[in-house]
């Protein structure tokens with residue numbers, strides 16, 4: 129998936145600012161890093177396997193009088209992480225240099241064709257063909273924009289591109305199916321995969337659509353369709369502060385984002401509440417609430433787990449049959465979508481390739497709604513309508529605040545639909561809304577009183593090689609998400625299971641070497657969950673419990689207890705996941721892992 133940035137500026141410090149921007153894009157991949165900077169009529173390229181800070185060290189002291197440069201941080205897809213496969217990539221003469229995010233599906237054919245014309249390739253990447261194609265077409269006397277137009281029309285697959293040529297102080301760009309945003313400054317302009325890359329220098333942005341390309345100079349922006357037609361796109365002003373996009377004193381982005389959840393939930397919920405009646409306001413639905421006959425939720429990873437909780441909300445509160453599917457599975461099935469289905473694509477980034485693929489398929493037979501955190505992202509542009517979570521930028525690869533805001537929004541949606549369909553009364557709606565509005569302060573209270581205890585439990589869990597997470601009913605998806613968090617960042621194998629299913633398999637694993645984390649907050653199934661605890665205890669398994677209220681019997685059975693404030697049953701999933709995120713965080717940090725950039729993972733998976 130990779131992160132790319134380009135800066136064209138009269139203000140200088142091109143190298144330093146490209147590196148700074150790349151550091152804020154490292155969540156997109158960190159297999160290698162590189163920069164290309166134009167000085168006079170030459171392009172200087174430095175690229176290396178490893179992280180951005182390593183490249184920064186190597187370039188310390190190097191100064192380039194320059195007005196334009198590009199940078200790249202890589203998540204390898206074609207060609208192993210290595211110096212030659214690092215971006216930027218250049219044409220044969222080193223006169224055209226580019227950074228690419230995406231996958232060129234027809235690169236083998238193009239490579240053959242270009243080799244036949246005498247082009248020499250230096251890497252195994254798909255991206256390098258683009259530089260040689262541009263060389264081929266500019267060689268025919270075309271101006272650079274014409275060459276770019278011909279090039280992008282030959283490419284199959286996905287690409288966001290920033291491109292330099294040695295003859296101009298200009299930055300060229302193009303986008304298809306990979307994100308690319310322009311930033312408009314004073315005497316300087318930017319192009320990057322994501323807004324935080326250039327947020328210190330401007331908050332005026334243009335989100336490019338698929339099939340758009342163009343040219344940036346320090347004072348000008350030209351945008352064209354791939355057909356060559358010139359277009360005008362007004363900028364949007366981003367309200368995220370840079371502090372929101374940085375660590376604010378926390379050791380890791382993940383810890384900061386865990387602590388931001390009270391605010392993020394408030395920011396997501398408050399604008400949708402009519403305070404006179406404590407009723408939910410949702411005006412964006414692409415289909416009338418009473419017409420919806422069936423809901424399909426498609427998502428990946430943590431967002432999929434949010435969808436599983438959403439199923440409970442939508443079925444129990446809104447009375448609508450709801451199916452939840454992994455986007456990667458749905459997109460290759462022959463789905464049967466009943467008439468009047470509403471498809472909901474849940475995605476933090478709005479750029480997950482499988483979710484986009486599944487959404488495209490679902491849209492053939494249903495109206496669609498995106499639940500998304502990133503303004504102007506691909507999924508929001510493809511869906512018929514969007515409900516935004518207002519979690520702010522989520523930088524840590526392991527998703528936290530996006531999840532709890534997704535749950536909050538799914539609950540609001542269920543309340544709205546339930547009321548409109550006459551399944552719940554306005555009084556029932558108002559009651560749950562007022563409890564949801566009080567949730568952020570309960571979360572803060574829990575963090576104040578429990579974090580140290582959770583830290584100790586995280587450290588204890590870090591000494592095991594495996595862990596089991598059990599929960600039931602609304603908390604079954606929370607067991608899945610708690611286990612996912614632990615494996616993502618601590619690399620401890622963890623399995624989430626419905627507590628009632630334990631007797632059908634996982635119980636065979638129980639002994640003193642396998643700790644079990646029980647989600648045992650108050651619910652109608654709590655007695656049954658307690659029986660599962662007895663079964664584990666009698667097999668010498670260690671137990672950590674998440675409890676609410678007074679539960680002496682459960683405390684007696686548990687080796688460690690985390691206390692969660694008492695909330696409505698529907699709100700427990702939202703608050704319960706937070707201590708489990710912290711258990712994973714403290715386990716991983718104790719083990720010395722790179723919490724924000726766990727191995728092999730990327731924040732936004734824009735490839736299949």
Ligand code: G6P
Pocket residue numbers: 428429430431474475476477478479480483525526527729730731732733
């Ligand atoms: C990746 C991330 C996960 C995320 C998933 C779905 O795997 O590492 O944290 O849950 O993608 O991402 P999305 O942006 O669609 O929610």
